[in-house]
Amino acid sequence: xxxxxxxxxxxxxxxxxxxxxxxxxxxxxxxxxxxxxxxxxxxxxxxxxxxxxxxxxxxxxxxxxxxxxxxxxxxxxxxxxxxxxxxxxxxxxxxxxxxxxxxxxxxxxxxxxxxxxxxxxxxxxxxxxxxxxxxxxxxxxxxxxxxxxxxxxxxxxxxxxxxxxxxxxxxxxxxxxxxxxxxxxxxxxxxxxxxxxxxxxxxxxxxxxxxxxxxxxxxxxxxxxxxxxxxxxxxxxxxxxxxxxxxxxxxxxxxxxxxxxxxxxxxxxxxxxxxxxxxxxxxxxxxxxxxxxxxxxxxxx
Numbered sequence: 114x115x116x117x118x119x120x121x122x123x124x125x126x127x128x129x130x131x132x133x134x135x136x137x138x139x140x141x142x143x144x145x146x147x148x149x150x151x152x153x154x155x156x157x158x159x160x161x162x163x164x165x166x167x168x169x170x171x172x173x174x175x176x177x178x179x180x181x182x183x184x185x186x187x188x189x190x191x192x193x194x195x196x197x198x199x200x201x202x203x204x205x206x207x208x209x210x211x212x213x214x215x216x217x218x219x220x221x222x223x224x225x226x227x228x229x230x231x232x233x234x235x236x237x238x239x240x241x242x243x244x245x246x247x248x249x250x251x252x253x254x255x256x257x258x259x260x261x262x263x264x265x266x267x268x269x270x271x272x273x274x275x276x277x278x279x280x281x282x283x284x285x286x287x288x289x290x291x292x293x294x295x296x297x298x299x300x301x302x303x304x305x306x307x308x309x310x311x312x313x314x315x316x317x318x319x320x321x322x323x324x325x326x327x328x329x330x331x332x333x334x335x336x337x338x339x340x341x342x343x344x345x346x347x348x349x350x351x352x353x354x355x356x357x358x359x360x361x362x363x364x365x366x367x368x369x370x371x372x373x374x375x376x377x378x379x380x381x382x383x384x385x386x387x388x389x390x391x392x393x394x395x396x397x398x399x400x401x402x403x404x405x406x407x408x409x410x411x412x413x414x
Contacts (some may be wrong), residue, residue, distance in 0.1 A: 129152065131247045145331075151276055154411040156180065157259060159302040160332055160376055161405035165220075169197045175396055176204055180359070181409060182224050183250055185261030187304045189218035196220065215353035219261045219303070225250050234262070236284035244281070244349040252414035257383060258292065258299035264306045267324030275324050278314040280335040285374045289337050289378070298383040301342075304405065305376050307334045309344070312353040313373040325374060345377035345410050346392070358405050359397055366397055387413040 122239060146166040158181040162168050165186070176184070184206075189196065193210045197241040201208055205224050209306030211232040214220035219228060227248040236244035247260040260287070285301070309319035320326040346355065356371025365371065379387060393407040 119264060131205070137199040137220070147149065153253045153413060155182045155250070155257070156409055156411050157183040157185070157250075157302070157377075158407050158409035159185045159187070159261070159298070159304075159377065160407040161263070161304040161375060161403060163188050163190075163403040163405065164198060165189040165191050165378075166195070168401065170279045170325070171399060171401060171403070173200050173204070174399075175407060176201075176206075176222075179407065181222075183259060184222040184407075185246075185259065185302050186220040186361075187261065187263040187405075189220050190215055191218055192278075195251065195313050198283075209246060211246040212241045213241075217243045219227065219243060219246045219263050221248055221251055221259065221261055223245055223248075225252070226336065228268055232299040234281065234284050234288060236287055237280070238281075240281075240361055249270060255386075255414045257412060257414055258295075258297065260288075260292070260299070260301040262301060262305070264304065266306045267330070270322075270324040275327075278324060279329060281331055281384065282337070284328075286333075286337045286340070291341055291342050292381055297380070297383060298386060298412070299380045300345075300377055300383050300410075302375075302377040302408075302410075304374060305334070306374055307376070308330070308372050309334055309376075313355075315354075315356065315368075318373065324333050326370070338378065341381060342378040343387070345379050345384070345387055346373070346386065346408065347406070349390045350385070355392060357392055357395070357408055361404055375405055377408065377410050379410075382400055383412065390411050 122128040122384045139142045162172055189212055191212045192214050193212045196210050198208050201222055206222040207227050207228050209227050209379045232246050249256050249258050265278040265281050267275040306325050307330055308314050314320050356373050357375035359366040359371040396406045
């Protein structure tokens with residue numbers, strides 16, 4: 114879903130009535146006493162929710178069972194001021210968004226304070242699409258830089274939308290290199306709109322001419338990973354049959370005709386802390402689901 118002329122998020126402009134206090138006019142809220150109580154592992158999830166207003170209850174239901182410390186959301190499809198914050202505040206989450214009306218949009222929910230928040234992927238000041246947000250989260254024994262992303266789809270390809278996708282991936286590679294050079298725990302997670310290899314699709318032939326699987330797309334993906342990142346899911350689960358997206362059409366879910374396009378890429382310092390990575394596939398079978406499901410990792414931090 115591509116759109117022109119969308120604003121770069123200015124953050125929430127209203128005060129949280131129930132918890133905490135506004136961090137600033139252009140930020141989210143600091144929720145007092147929101148640090149997660151429990152084991153030292155930090156659970157960080159990524160979830161393309163496909164419309165926060167339509168699926169906030171589905172997200173809340175998953176949060177109640179998943180007990181995630183940090184959640185990176187994509188396709189919130191909401192301006193910042195319209196983000197339905199209260200259900201997440203009531204569950205103890207701090208909120209930071211980078212949204213736009215009706216399209217795209219990313220957000221971070223965190224039970225721990227979010228520091229040094231940045232919105233928008235560097236490298237092109239003219240790019241107004243809301244696709245990147247990052248912040249630092251401190252755990253019991255250290256901090257991790259979390260970067261949430263919604264990479265452009267790129268279809269139809271060839272064409273200007275595909276050109277934008279490849280340009281965006283090159284900017285992502287530049288930011289990825291900076292994260293590596295910092296030599297600290299960091300991750301880039303979200304809906305990459307990239308099928309990295311044939312084993313990441315139930316029917317790879319059907320995607321051969323799609324922007325998600327074109328050779329140029331996969332080459333751009335490898336250029337990022339090969340800088341020194343770990344694909345967290347593949348580090349724990351080799352082989353085929355693992356998917357994060359099933360189209361709403363043609364009975365894709367019922368036939369398990371899925372693709373794996375939601376990923377966690379970890380710096381070496383974060384990969385050393387990785388204790389688990391899973392896909393919550395069952396969420397796709399619920400009422401009014403997103404076409405994506407959550408992916409999550411745990412870090413010993």
